[in-house]
Amino acid sequence: MKLNIAVLAGDGIGPEVTAQSIKVLKAIALEFDHSFSFKYAPVGAIAIDETGNPLPEATLEQCKNSDAILFGAIGDPKYDNDPSAKVRPEQGLLALRKSLGLYANIRPVKAYDTLLSKSPLKKDIIKGTDISIYRELTGGIYFGKKETSADGDTASDLCEYSRIEIERVAHLAFKAAQSRRKKLTLIDKANVLETSRLWRKVVKEVATNYKDIELDFLFVDNAAMQMILNPKQFDVILTENMFGDIISDEASVIGGSIGLLASASVGDKYAMFEPIHGSYPQATNKGIANPIASILSAAMLLDHFDLNDEADLIRTAVDKSLALHITTPDLNTKYDNITTSKVGDFIADFISNPK
Amino acid sequence: MKLNIAVLAGDGIGPEVTAQSIKVLKAIALEFDHSFSFKYAPVGAIAIDETGNPLPEATLEQCKNSDAILFGAIGDPKYDNDPSAKVRPEQGLLALRKSLGLYANIRPVKAYDTLLSKSPLKKDIIKGTDISIYRELTGGIYFGKKETSADGDTASDLCEYSRIEIERVAHLAFKAAQSRRKKLTLIDKANVLETSRLWRKVVKEVATNYKDIELDFLFVDNAAMQMILNPKQFDVILTENMFGDIISDEASVIGGSIGLLASASVGDKYAMFEPIHGSYPQATNKGIANPIASILSAAMLLDHFDLNDEADLIRTAVDKSLALHITTPDLNTKYDNITTSKVGDFIADFISNPK
Ligand SMILES: [Mg+2]
Ligand SMILES: [Mg+2]
Incomplete structure (x- = not known):
């Protein structure tokens, strides 16, 4: 299957967790002979900084021209803590749901x-x-x-x-x-x-x-x-x-x-997939952000296109990572050196070589 | 203090648990030299059976002429399971709250x-x-x-x-x-x-x-x-x-x-006190209904009139009954023969002779 995926990684830990989902989706594409393309577009605080708008017109267009949207997280303290801010990152998410007619929110x-x-x-x-x-x-x-x-x-x-x-x-x-x-x-x-x-x-x-x-x-x-x-x-x-x-x-x-919880927002034409956690600015670029919620959101994306075997394989890989304690510090009682990226690597490797 | 208390014991286990509260309030009156009078009036299914109305006019009048209302529980399967029933016991409670302007519900x-x-x-x-x-x-x-x-x-x-x-x-x-x-x-x-x-x-x-x-x-x-x-x-x-x-x-x-949870519904002129549990018809007259929620509602009644020492003594007695396993079977891991009435007796005795 060919899928054009718009990647709106957003703020804070959004980009680093979304990077793991893409790693995992690429492994799935290889293993199951699909063709997934990823187009990046700014949303949230980073989009305000670049364009003054949390949901730039070009980003919305990108979403409308894609089969699905992989969303990270938005929110930045410099806007959240400023009561006088006229434009807020979160408006980007609400505008997106509304513009795309995403009338159903699905939370496992x-x-x-x-x-x-x-x-x-x-x-x-x-x-x-x-x-x-x-x-x-x-x-x-x-x-x-x-x-x-x-x-x-x-x-x-x-x-x-x-x-x-x-x-x-x-x-x-x-x-x-x-x-x-x-x-x-x-x-x-x-x-x-x-x-x-x-x-x-x-x-x-x-x-x-x-x-x-x-x-x-x-x-x-x-x-x-x-x-x-x-x-x-x-x-x-x-x-x-x-x-x-x-x-x-x-x-x-x-x-x-909360680091494990994925979600989908679905309409008649468009569908968006995102972890329920926020942008967690304090954790940004420390390698401690848990990517599993984002990775499970990617599994929901595959389910949406009836790629259920592919989605199930991701979930099996996630179960395996939890069972073997290949998790970020928030969940890990055994090792303290497993980074965001290492969790993504393990899950992608498992997909390429299911044991 | 003199208090006229309207007793609307209602249906199911309402009368037996309310009887324990009255036992306890009488012990308080004796110990602290108050004068509490109790006037009984029908409400709920029993009132429908008697008058066709879940809140008879005479009951409402009784409530309005009292300082406070001690309420039991209402609801009876013969009305609840009949979709064609035009009059339902629960309407009595809603009508009472509305007629008495009880705008605040308090739940500890x-x-x-x-x-x-x-x-x-x-x-x-x-x-x-x-x-x-x-x-x-x-x-x-x-x-x-x-x-x-x-x-x-x-x-x-x-x-x-x-x-x-x-x-x-x-x-x-x-x-x-x-x-x-x-x-x-x-x-x-x-x-x-x-x-x-x-x-x-x-x-x-x-x-x-x-x-x-x-x-x-x-x-x-x-x-x-x-x-x-x-x-x-x-x-x-x-x-x-x-x-x-x-x-x-x-x-x-x-x-x-849920057998421990009391509540008050309060307005500017009137106040009503009741356990949050329902009429629990299956348990009626078996001596297994937990009276503590009703007894703690009586304590809230006393608090309402700033009789805080009295209310605190009831709560101490309840704590004691729980600590000594003088409780009905729903809570009891030690004895299986403590009835509704025995719990009331213990708490009333403790009030007369705090140990
Ligand atoms: Mg919410
Ligand atoms: Mg309720």
Whole structure:
């Protein structure tokens, strides 16, 4: 397969972790006889420095002319700590999601056997956890009409959803469930909210196309409890924008390390893949940044094009690196000299020579 | 002090756990020379059976003529499992909160040393956790305008807040912080929501009256993570209705038992105290219902009238019962014959004869 990949490495540790993903994708291309091309474009603080714009027009064009986008991280203290800054790196990410119509955010949450002791939760609670969260990303209260009264004493936010916004992300989630454990949980607050009742109605209708999937429902407050009490009960979670923000961040701490968490943001035409961690400026160029979240994002990119064997091989290589303690210091209890680049080398080598 | 207390014991295990609270309050009255009177009134399924209304007019009147309300639990399978039921027990609770203007919900969350092993979280994460959550209870998106388009394909919910709604619950929370560890965390989503920005503005203004209190802010998605990663960091939490629903339910699992969690719902004129657990119909009249949540709700009732020594004595007695394994089977690893009533007896006896 030929894939043109736009690489938006961004700020802080973004470039060094993304470099490992590219190393790994090149190994995959060689091993499976694909042709991947990588075109680099600036985004975030580095783009502000160069052009004054966190998402330059040329970068957006590059993305639109690519099959997929590999994103690093953005954010720089010189902007974040300046309340008077008019342009902020993060605006680049929001503008990108919006311009490309990326309406579904996908976040896998997995408890790795070798890392169970790093979790704040007990081992027996989390062992075996393997969740895929589908969050609607461009609707709901975050994007609804916002108003403040003239006297500044009243404010409002409108949460709105339409059938089509629910259907498109629901189809993605049901399809994902079909290749997993065939269970989908809709998280809503249908006992109180009108939008949640619409979600429940539309999702039930969509479900009639996926008769092999078991569908259940959970109120968001109960879901926030269940995620701690028994995360193993979940397979695919589907939910609206704000509930997805809260529940996916809550779930992100289960595995014990944010350095392992990948994500995808998908629309009808474009798709972007990125680690959920930030630009972590303090760690920049020290060789200590954990590249696994970025590498697993590259695996999600391959899954997106149905290159599932290739994606699985990356995940096997990652499991191997964790089992052999070939990890950066944040996860390593055995060696203290494994750099970002060495982790990338190990995983790429494993792909070329699976043992 | 003279207190007229309306007792709305409700359904399921409500009456048996509330009976223990009354036993305990009578012991307190005797020991501290107070005069507490108890007037019983029906609410919930039992009220529907008697009158057709989950909150009969006479019950509401009784509440309005009392200094405080001790509430048990409501809900009965014969209504909950009947989708065609027009009147539901839970409507009684909502109607009560609304009729009495109970705008602040207060939920303490505490990790008891003797029960640390029951938590899904690791001991070192939760040991020492002691949080008081102040949730706005009558505003926000749960009560805002709800609309569905004529074709049923679009729906909306409006989240609205006014300055006064924020101020009154904020004052309660700041005052609580003054008698605790002097820290208040506002949970919002001010980077996205207009209502959250109003909350932040008004809470900052209210804070100028409480210069001894350290005020900080946390976005709700981050708060959902922090509650698991490091719950000890929180003292008083203040938040809007829906965020409070999600975060307080998430926090409720930290202690390892829902059978210990009390709550208060407070307004300018009235105040109601209740365990957060439900009516647990399967356990009714078996002597296995844990009365501690109800007894700790009675302690919150005393705190409400500044009877803090009295409230503290109840809490000391509860700690003692936990330490000596005088608890119902849900918590007991040592004895299997301690009934609901025996727990109440032990705590009341301890109050009469503190050892
Ligand atoms: Mg978030
Ligand atoms: Mg709730």
